[in-house]
Amino acid sequence: MLSVLRKIVQEVSTAPDLDSVLDLIVRRIQRAMKTEVCSIFLFDPARQRYVLRATQGLNQEAVDQVSLLPTEGIVGQVGQRAEPINLEDASRHPAFHYLKATGEERYHAFLGVPIIHHRSILGVLVVQQEEHRRFDESEEAFMVTLSAQLAGVIAHAEATGSVNAENHPQAQMKPQIDRYFTGVAASSGVAIGTVVVATLAAELETVPDKPARDIVAEREAFRAAVEAVRDDIHTVSHNLSRRLRAEEQVLFDVYLRMLDDQALVGEIEARIQAGNWAQGALREVVLAQVRQFNSMEDTYLRERASDIRDLGRRILGYLQENAGPPEIECEGDSILIADELSPAMLGLVPEEQLVGLVSVSGSGSSHAAIMARAVGIPTVMGVVDLPFTRLEGRQVIVDGYSGRVYVNPSEKLLEAFREVMREEQLVAAELEGLKLLPAETTDGYRMPLWVNTGLVADVTRALQHGAEGIGLYRTEIPFMIRDFFPSEQEQLQSYRSQLEAFAPRPVTMRTLDIGGDKALPYFPIEEDNPFLGWRGIRVTLDHPEIFLVQVRAMLRASEGFNNLRIMLPMVTSVHEVEEALRQIDRALVELQDEGYDVQRPLVGVMVEVPAAVYQVRRFARLVDFVSVGSNDLTQYILAVDRNNPRVAGLYAAYHPAVLRALQYIARETRKEGKPVSICGEMAADPGGALLLMAMGYEVLSMNANNLPRVKSAIRGVSLARAQSLLNRVLRMDDAEEIHRYLRHTLKQLGLGQLTRPRLPHQPPG
Known part of the structure; x- marks a missing residue:
């Protein structure tokens, strides 16, 4: 059954549209399970009904005509309960609803399983037989497994179909659904x-559909690209003729024959003639043929799919090159x-x-x-x-x-x-007047608000909003916009612009933090689990030549301003901090020996992983300040990959475990008499900022656009009220409950305009 399941999933995944997907599913399952009927009912949000969309065994005339309410029939029960229903005789079930048009009266055995995607019921997959019997456990397990595997494929095909259907003339006849x-x-x-x-360059899957503005020009561009690829293949074949055996040389002949094949080239030209631009026509035909070959039984023919894809990429590369930069x-x-x-x-x-x-x-x-x-x-x-x-x-x-x-x-x-x-515009206009006012509570507590930067444009925006310093300058951004490591002089220029713009206010520069979701094209790091791999301080300590050049550039950039602070990312051990401090001192001595008038800056660490939370006092004894990177810390505490949309709903900044960790860090750092700050999305949220202020964080750093809202929230409460709010929140057990309570409290304080606006799809309250 496992090999059958894999084959069905692979074949269905390559189907071009929703109808093909559903038709393949019912035919393949009916054959695999040797059952008389297989059907799919999909839930139609517009009609609020389960509609029969495909069947193998029931009357084909019933497809798209027969439907059930969510509370109707056994299919409705499967959807409501979100679990399989396996019956020896469906007609005896109290929820049975006879669908006359389907011709299902002679079928008794019934097994229905829900199709669930991201917790939503897409529909119900059903198999039926004339015989009075319950489907056995292995058959039920097979159906459940297959449904789980195919849910994503169906969801994607359904989404694509819903968009395409809007162009159909019949779509104008129906009431518009806001999809x-x-x-x-x-x-x-x-x-x-x-x-x-x-x-993306030379990626077939990312080429969009566009109407051809000049069909003749598109066709000529395509033919020129084909000729260029043909010339390339001839050249490579000639250059390797002495090193390859005759049977290996045949591969190039295969490519050349494909370029002469009207089933490929001719079909692409036909699509261009029909109005699609050359790149879109190429994508359509090549991917359709790839799907066709992938579904074949013969191993040799299946492998031809990769040849066609490769050829398509080569042609696309010339089309994009000849077209110049993307227009x-x-x-x-x-x-x-x-x-x-x-x-x-x-x-x-x-x-x-x-x-x-x-x-x-x-x-x-x-x-x-x-x-x-x-x-x-x-x-x-x-x-x-x-x-x-x-x-x-x-x-x-x-x-x-x-x-x-x-x-x-x-x-x-x-x-x-x-x-x-x-x-939103009205609220922004109201907040504009706060620029020159301090972030001070109603009982006189002053809260410094700093900003996170990385681009030159960030500096202007930050100063316009009244920022008092930079809590995080992401130094990796100048590295990411180049094709090679920037020199010491190039780095110096980037850093000096930040330091000069904010002088004498403090500027906190994080040393190079690559790895995880931050990759450099010229320094690739390929790992199975990059977030637990070679990243942050681990990379730079392994490459002191990179670390020392960067620190030298920072120190030279600070000459005459003396407002530099250096921050070490992703630290997990005392040894890492000690080694980094030695490297910084070495760079300082080198520059002083070279005649530069530079001073030792304040050096701090970022607390971003649980290991650092429980060593924070030891770190505080070694460095001048502690800063929390709340985004990464939340990710690691909750074991939720921030870049994975499947688990994005589990990433909760207000999770009780995260709040307790943040409170612990602030308390333990203060015991060593060192300042503690925080940079991350929680500091940028008005409710979160009040909690962090109450915990004892001495600086909040955020993106410049959120600074006015946070300032307004702080100016609208007393420190005592914020501490009372924190005490209440720390007794709560659910992140969403905490979030709701914060929004409710801000509204009670007359700060409701700082919370998320009421959206059209939201229920009242």
């Missing part, structure tokens, strides 16, 4: 705009969507037109998301089911509060979200 796709809220706010798809067509407000959003992609759309970002992969803690928050662009990450290649030019709403992306929204929904945007 949305859910991801991870990465940068708050609401954006409405037209989709621009960012394409982004923007008219008005634009939403940039990519399979995997990178910081570099943010520059593809003119700054004044880029209003929202969406990424199919990644999470709210990826570098692209961090940069989006820094510049204040509403962003949703990890929208895994989004058929992004079909969205070019469509209107969408990006809801950066709830993590939803609405495709082709109705006018009613558009107006509702426009109202949210107007409310």
Whole structure:
């Protein structure tokens, strides 16, 4: 059964659309289980009914015509209970509902299993037989396993189908449904705009559909790319002719024959003639043939799928090269969507037109998301089911509060979200007046508010919002935007611009923190588990030549300002801190010997892993300050990968275990008389900032866009009220309950405008 299951999943995964997916499932399961009937009922949100979408064994005329309410029939019971129902004779079950049009009256044995994707019931998978019998345990287990495996495939095919269906003439006859796709809220706010798809070089799957503006030019570009690939193959074949045996040389002949095959090249040209641009037509045909070959029984023929894919990539490479840099067509407000959003992609759309970002992969803690928050662009990450290649030019709403992306929204929904945007603008205007005022509680407690930076543009924005220092400068960003390690002089220039802009206010520079989700293209780190691997201080201590150059650049950049603080990331042991301090002192002595007027800066550590939590007093004795990286600390305490959208719902900044760890760090650091600060998303939330202030954190560091809201919250309470709030929260056991209580408290204090606005899809209260 395991081999059968693998084969079904593989074949279904390559089906081109939802109808093909469902048809394959019912046919393959009916054959594998040797049963008379296999059917799929999918839940239709618009009709609020389970609709028969595919069957092998029942009347085909009933497909799309027969449906059941969620409370109706045994199918409805399977959906309500979210568990299998296995019956010897379905007609005797009290919930049995006879569907006359299906011709199911002669079938007695019934096994229905729910199709569940991300905790939502997509539908019910059913097998039936004439014989009076219960399906045995192995058959039930097979169905449950298969349903779990296929749920994601069905969800993706259903999502793609729903988008494509909106172009169908019949779609205009139906009431408009506001379809949305859910991801991870990465940068708050609401954006409405037209989709621009960012394409990865030579990646077929990421090529979007676009209408051909000039069919003749597209066809000529395709033919030129084919000829270029043909020339490449001839050249390589000739160069290797003496080193390869005759049978190995045949491979090149296979490639050349494929280029002459009208089933491939001719079909692509036909798609171009039908109106798709060359890259989109190439993607359609190549991936369709790859699916076809992958589904074949013969091993040799299955392996041809990789040859076709390789050939497609080669042709695509020339198409993209000849077209020059990707041409982004923007008219008005634009939403940039990519399979995997990178910081570099943010520059593809003119700054004044880029209003929202969406990424199919990644999470709210990826570098692209961090940069989006820094510049204040509403962003949703990890929208895994989004058929992004079909969205070019469509209107969408990006809801950066709830993590939803609405495709082709109705006018009613558009107006509702426009109202949210107007409310946001009013709140921002009110907060503008706080710029020159201190973050001081009603009973006189002063709370310094610093910012997290990484881009030159961050500095201007931070100063505009009244930041009192930099709590985290991400030095890896200058490394990420280059094709090689920056020199000491290049680093010096980047660092000096930050130090000069903020002088005499403090600037905390984190030493190079790569690894995990932060990769350098010229220094790849490939690991099975990168977040528990070679990252942060571990990398730089293993490469003192990188660490010393960076520290020298920081120290030289601080000459004349003396506002530098150096912070060590991802420390787990006293030995790491001692070794890093020795390296910093060595760089200092070297520079002083070279005649530079540099002083030893304050040096601190970032507490980001549980091991550091329980050694925080030892660390505090060695260094000048302690800073908590709350994003990573939350990830490691909860064992939740921040970049995995499947478990994004488990990442909870207000989890009781996280709050207790934060309180412990603040208390233990103060015992050593050292200052303790925090940088992370919790500090950027008005409710979280009040809790951290009550715990005793002496500096809060956040992205500049959130600073006015946090300042307003602090100015609206007394320290005693914040401490009372903390005491109440620490007695709670549930993260969502804590979050709700914080929002409720802010509203009671007259600070409700600082919380998330009321969204159109939210129930009252």
